[in-house]
Amino acid sequence: MLCALGAAVCFGTAAVLQAAATRSTAPGSGSGVDAALFLRAARQWRYLLGLLLDAGGFALQIVALRSLPIYVVGAALAASLAVTAVVAARLLSVRLSRTEWAAVAVVCCGLAMLGLASGPEGGTAGSSGLRWAMLAVAAFVLLVGVVGGRLPGRARALVLGLGSGVGFGVVEVAVRLIDSLDLASGRFWTNPALYALLAAGGAAFLLLTSALQRGSVTTATAGMVVGETVGPALVGVVWLGDRTRPGLGWLAVLGFAVAVAGALLLARFGEAPEAAADGTDVTGHAAPVGTAGAVEAPGATRAPGAAG
Numbered sequence: 001m002l003c004a005l006g007a008a009v010c011f012g013t014a015a016v017l018q019a020a021a022t023r024s025t026a027p028g029s030g031s032g033v034d035a036a037l038f039l040r041a042a043r044q045w046r047y048l049l050g051l052l053l054d055a056g057g058f059a060l061q062i063v064a065l066r067s068l069p070i071y072v073v074g075a076a077l078a079a080s081l082a083v084t085a086v087v088a089a090r091l092l093s094v095r096l097s098r099t100e101w102a103a104v105a106v107v108c109c110g111l112a113m114l115g116l117a118s119g120p121e122g123g124t125a126g127s128s129g130l131r132w133a134m135l136a137v138a139a140f141v142l143l144v145g146v147v148g149g150r151l152p153g154r155a156r157a158l159v160l161g162l163g164s165g166v167g168f169g170v171v172e173v174a175v176r177l178i179d180s181l182d183l184a185s186g187r188f189w190t191n192p193a194l195y196a197l198l199a200a201g202g203a204a205f206l207l208l209t210s211a212l213q214r215g216s217v218t219t220a221t222a223g224m225v226v227g228e229t230v231g232p233a234l235v236g237v238v239w240l241g242d243r244t245r246p247g248l249g250w251l252a253v254l255g256f257a258v259a260v261a262g263a264l265l266l267a268r269f270g271e272a273p274e275a276a277a278d279g280t281d282v283t284g285h286a287a288p289v290g291t292a293g294a295v296e297a298p299g300a301t302r303a304p305g306a307a308g
Contacts, residue, residue: 001115004064004076010057012083014050015269018209021047041209065121065175069243070236072118074172074229075111075256078263081221082107085269099265106262113255117248122241126177130239131192134170134177138200141167145207154219160211161220165227167204171197172232176240221267229260 021044041047064073082104088094096104141163148159177193188194211220233256236242244252 001064001068001072001076003060004068004073005079005111007057007060007064007073008076008080009083010053010060010080011077012080013087014053014057015080015084016087017046017050017053021050061172062175065172067121069118069121070172070176070240071229071233071242071252071256072114074169074232075114075259077168077172078225078229078260079107079111081225081263081266081269085266088269094269103262103265106265107259110255110257110259110262113251114259115255117244117252117255119243119245121176122236122243124239124241125179126193126240128192130173130235131177131196134174134196135192135199137166137170138196138203141170141200141203141207145203145210148207149210154216157211157216157220158223160207161223162227163223164204164207164211164220165224165229166231167200167207168224168228169232170200171204172228173235173240174200176236218268221269222264225260225263225267229256 018041021041042051061073061077064076085094085096085100085104089096144159144163144166148156148163150156151159174193174197178188178191178197180188182188208220208224211224233242
């Protein structure tokens with residue numbers, strides 16, 4: 001559980017850095033799968049530092065997925081939005097309303113319930129058909145990026161965000177479907193789950209970068225949270241044997257729902273880097289008021305960078 005929470009801290013902090021770098025990058029082709037946009041964003045130190053944090057988070061995520069049920073790890077990764085909110089509040093002087101502080105507490109309570117209720121990692125290895133299915137879903141994510149990038153406004157952000165979440169979800173499942181991490185083993189290199197992990201992870205990163213760069217990041221973040229939690233959790237329970245402690249299934253379901261709901265309440269923090277008190281973003285540029293890039297401040301007042 002500590003590894004899953006550590007991954008959430010890495011991803012949540014990376015979200016602040018990557019969103020700031022992406023928003024100050026010139027627009028790309030408009031496609032949801034725009035490698036050139038990624039390369040331009042990667043020239044900035046904030047994005048590179050975010051990538052390093054993502055790499056550390058991914059390593060912790062692998063360790064967590066090898067010992068915990070997918071539904072626990074997925075909910076913990078969704079909680080990276082709570083980390084993003086707290087980091088933004090401390091470093092960027094972003095105001096959190098009472099509702100948002102309550103949402104942070106709700107996420108923590110949900111994770112605590114999951115920690116109490118979760119059983120060991122499922123013992124089912126997963127069928128060959130499931131491995132190939134994950135590779136097919138990874139290809140579908142790429143198609144979603146191509147089509148979603150042509151949609152207007154909020155629909156574009158929702159589709160790209162949901163697509164990136166599905167891609168990160170494939171990564172979660174694929175880690176469990178890789179039987180051995182022995183690189184010298186021929187079985188490792190012939191496993192379709194390996195290529196599903198690489199393709200889905202890369203596609204999800206591109207989709208998320210495009211979603212952060214244009215459109216409503218709040219909408220994209222909400223879509224990503226749903227995509228990376230619900231589907232993988234079901235796959236883990238139905239096909240990989242993930243279970244709870246005896247008699248605590250209800251607590252696991254409640255904890256999962258509470259953690260994800262709290263994360264969705266914090267979805268606007270995909271846009272936190274542009275909430276500097278002087279009306280500029282963290283790059284010093286004026287925030288594009290009235291555009292999708294502006295902060296959607298509630299009342300009077302991560303997206304998670306790679307992860308998932």
